[in-house]
Amino acid sequence: MAESLSGRSINKRKFFSMSRWALGIDLGGTAIKAAAVCEKRGILADRRFLTDTASGPAGIVAQLAAIIADLYRDASRTNEPDNFAGAGLGAPGAVDTANGVLSYPPNLPGWSIFPLRDELRNCLEQQQGLSIPVSIDNDANAAAFGEAVYGAGREFRDFLMVTLGTGVGGGIVLDRKLYRGAHGTAGELGFMILDFEGPSQHAGIRGTLESLIGKKAIVALARQMIDASPSGSSVGKLCNNDYTRLSPRHLEYAAHEGDEVSLAVWERVGSILGVGLANVTALMDIRKFVIGGGISAAGDLIFVPALKQLRNSMLPSMHESLELVPAFLGNKAGIYGAAALCFG
Amino acid sequence: MAESLSGRSINKRKFFSMSRWALGIDLGGTAIKAAAVCEKRGILADRRFLTDTASGPAGIVAQLAAIIADLYRDASRTNEPDNFAGAGLGAPGAVDTANGVLSYPPNLPGWSIFPLRDELRNCLEQQQGLSIPVSIDNDANAAAFGEAVYGAGREFRDFLMVTLGTGVGGGIVLDRKLYRGAHGTAGELGFMILDFEGPSQHAGIRGTLESLIGKKAIVALARQMIDASPSGSSVGKLCNNDYTRLSPRHLEYAAHEGDEVSLAVWERVGSILGVGLANVTALMDIRKFVIGGGISAAGDLIFVPALKQLRNSMLPSMHESLELVPAFLGNKAGIYGAAALCFG
Numbered sequence: 133m134a135e136s137l138s139g140r141s142i143n144k145r146k147f148f149s150m151s152r153w154a155l156g157i158d159l160g161g162t163a164i165k166a167a168a169v170c171e172k173r174g175i176l177a178d179r180r181f182l183t184d185t186a187s188g189p190a191g192i193v194a195q196l197a198a199i200i201a202d203l204y205r206d207a208s209r210t211n212e213p214d215n216f217a218g219a220g221l222g223a224p225g226a227v228d229t230a231n232g233v234l235s236y237p238p239n240l241p242g243w244s245i246f247p248l249r250d251e252l253r254n255c256l257e258q259q260q261g262l263s264i265p266v267s268i269d270n271d272a273n274a275a276a277f278g279e280a281v282y283g284a285g286r287e288f289r290d291f292l293m294v295t296l297g298t299g300v301g302g303g304i305v306l307d308r309k310l311y312r313g314a315h316g317t318a319g320e321l322g323f324m325i326l327d328f329e330g331p332s333q334h335a336g337i338r339g340t341l342e343s344l345i346g347k348k349a350i351v352a353l354a355r356q357m358i359d360a361s362p363s364g365s366s367v368g369k370l371c372n373n374d375y376t377r378l379s380p381r382h383l384e385y386a387a388h389e390g391d392e393v394s395l396a397v398w399e400r401v402g403s404i405l406g407v408g409l410a411n412v413t414a415l416m417d418i419r420k421f422v423i424g425g426g427i428s429a430a431g432d433l434i435f436v437p438a439l440k441q442l443r444n445s446m447l448p449s450m451h452e453s454l455e456l457v458p459a460f461l462g463n464k465a466g467i468y469g470a471a472a473l474c475f476g
Numbered sequence: 477m478a479e480s481l482s483g484r485s486i487n488k489r490k491f492f493s494m495s496r497w498a499l500g501i502d503l504g505g506t507a508i509k510a511a512a513v514c515e516k517r518g519i520l521a522d523r524r525f526l527t528d529t530a531s532g533p534a535g536i537v538a539q540l541a542a543i544i545a546d547l548y549r550d551a552s553r554t555n556e557p558d559n560f561a562g563a564g565l566g567a568p569g570a571v572d573t574a575n576g577v578l579s580y581p582p583n584l585p586g587w588s589i590f591p592l593r594d595e596l597r598n599c600l601e602q603q604q605g606l607s608i609p610v611s612i613d614n615d616a617n618a619a620a621f622g623e624a625v626y627g628a629g630r631e632f633r634d635f636l637m638v639t640l641g642t643g644v645g646g647g648i649v650l651d652r653k654l655y656r657g658a659h660g661t662a663g664e665l666g667f668m669i670l671d672f673e674g675p676s677q678h679a680g681i682r683g684t685l686e687s688l689i690g691k692k693a694i695v696a697l698a699r700q701m702i703d704a705s706p707s708g709s710s711v712g713k714l715c716n717n718d719y720t721r722l723s724p725r726h727l728e729y730a731a732h733e734g735d736e737v738s739l740a741v742w743e744r745v746g747s748i749l750g751v752g753l754a755n756v757t758a759l760m761d762i763r764k765f766v767i768g769g770g771i772s773a774a775g776d777l778i779f780v781p782a783l784k785q786l787r788n789s790m791l792p793s794m795h796e797s798l799e800l801v802p803a804f805l806g807n808k809a810g811i812y813g814a815a816a817l818c819f820g
Contacts, residue, residue, distance in 0.1 A: 290658050302759075312761070315761055315794070315796070317794055324755050326670065328748070329671065337790070411755060415759060
């Protein structure tokens with residue numbers, strides 16, 4: 133920080149915050165979320181763009197560079213450029229953080245193995261005339277790190293963050309640092325197999341957690357349970373009896389209204405999540421879980437059965453200090469964490 | 477090592493090895509194995525005793541102290557006492573290594589939470605007149621560390637060691653060090669749940685890996701498959717048609733002779749192991765596995781289907797560098813690893 137205390141900075145001190153700041157970008161298959169984040173004060177400004185998936189890696193790199201350049205120029209009007217720590221990017225797929233390489237991102241057609249960090253850095257320099265340090269990591273890791281530094285994980289030294297949404301993802305924090313594994317693919321909780329001979333599948337693998345409680349699986353389970361229920365369910369009227377439009381939100385609403393079938397659906401979803409978390413505790417001795425993602429909005433409908441099943445799935449001697457808490461940063465965990473990569 | 481180069485040591489150099497040495501003890505419910513281990517040359521002398529389980533913690537502590545004192549006095553006739561690094565102990569159950577406390581060891585009746593390290597150190601001092609540094613760890617961790625330092629894990633930076641026997645155990649090595657978790661219970665692979673609604677149980681938990689491929693489960697599976705087989709199995713004559721005496725050894729022998737049922741039993745056992753290992757890879761990005769324990773003597777009968785299933789249970793992008801190797805140190809991994817704790 134010595135540089136920021138020299139000449140120019142001190143003169144501007146009354147206008148500029150002295151805290152470090154960075155840009156955090158969350159690259160998704162549908163949207164790119166971006167923010168300028170102050171290390172101390174959190175998000176200063178954030179934006180959202182539709183991902184230009186059609187133009188492949190080069191197109192997305194150009195789009196990211198334009199977003200970063202724009203946000204950087206805006207934010208550096210009120211934040212000391214000398215305190216700028218860089219741009220962090222969370223991306224779907226396996227990320228080799230040391231070399232900045234992204235492999236096989238799902239939902240980004242046309243990508244295979246791509247040196248995203250260096251390409252983005254080059255593009256920023258050549259197309260935007262900006263020399264900016266870039267860090268990249270997996271999006272689930274970025275979200276977990278965001279919760280670790282700014283959110284529900286602040287009080288935990290070790291925890292796993294679970295993201296419940298279309299997919300089921302995970303990010304692991306050990307000793308307040310991201311645990312990435314040797315190839316950067318650690319934390320793939322959605323691929324945890326809980327029912328190896330079961331009927332459900334995901335990416336051709338049977339009985340994975342995502343195949344059991346990903347968004348599609350929850351809806352399919354609900355339709356099955358509604359069909360099997362002799363007394364029916366009040367969910368029907370929430371989706372105008374068009375069950376192709378059934379969503380977890382409807383099930384959440386109906387459950388809060390006391391609909392037995394919806395309550396049973398969430399009970400089962402939470403319970404299966406609990407089995408998955410028990411495997412994490414058995415293997416890694418992690419006993420703190422931060423639960424985020426759109427589906428986690430169901431809250432205690434999921435959390436209560438999950439914690440119960442988690443306890444029932446392990447020896448009593450390992451029940452000590454088990455805890456399940458809701459994520460705190462919502463869909464901003466990724467941008468927070470991506471920015472925090474630059475403060476590391 | 478400066479001390480060992482002073483006066484007395486140098487004079488004795490022609491008689492004494494200059495390498496460090498330690499005692500490694502493997503405390504089991506049936507037997508105590510103990511050895512003097514030279515850091516460079518490996519086991520110098522080893523012994524085996526029946527565990528005095530009937531006298532509870534105090535009795536076993538006295539027994540351990542006597543064994544350690546005896547072995548120490550013998551070994552220090554030919555090994556420089558100045559180079560003695562201490563006694564390491566692998567014990568069943570959860571071990572808090574920082575405080576040297578053992579919790580709820582299975583197969584040791586009458587134990588609950590016990591300060592084993594300090595009690596053993598005190599007993600050595602008071603009953604044997606020896607002041608010896610003592611380190612303790614979980615037995616599966618000790619075995620994994622033994623393989624890491626002296627065995628099949630030497631070439632792997634990160635790996636999981638699986639012990640297949642009466643129970644199914646695991647020990648995790650990350651960056652060549654033991655990964656113990658916050659409470660010392662990491663690596664409980666036997667409690668990994670693979671069939672959460674299945675009929676099998678172990679310690680009251682459904683569908684765990686141990687309930688599926690522990691020794692009892694293998695024998696039960698074989699009996700079931702023999703009963704169901706229209707053409708019968710040659711295993712019957714190996715146990716004189718007394719199926720209560722059926723053991724994995726019989727199934728191994730029969731499979732090598734081409735018995736279809738026995739081959740199918742191992743195929744299924746290996747395949748289920750592969751599912752369990754896939755969960756380890758998904759969660760921790762560990763791709764190297766060292767397989768030990770009595771049941772692992774079945775070798776490729778287990779290894780081939782396990783590796784096949786492991787690959788089939790994850791995305792092709794994660795197949796890179798998956799490897800399954802047999803443990804190298806047999807039932808001496810625990811004493812090697814316990815001694816190695818002292819060299820750490």
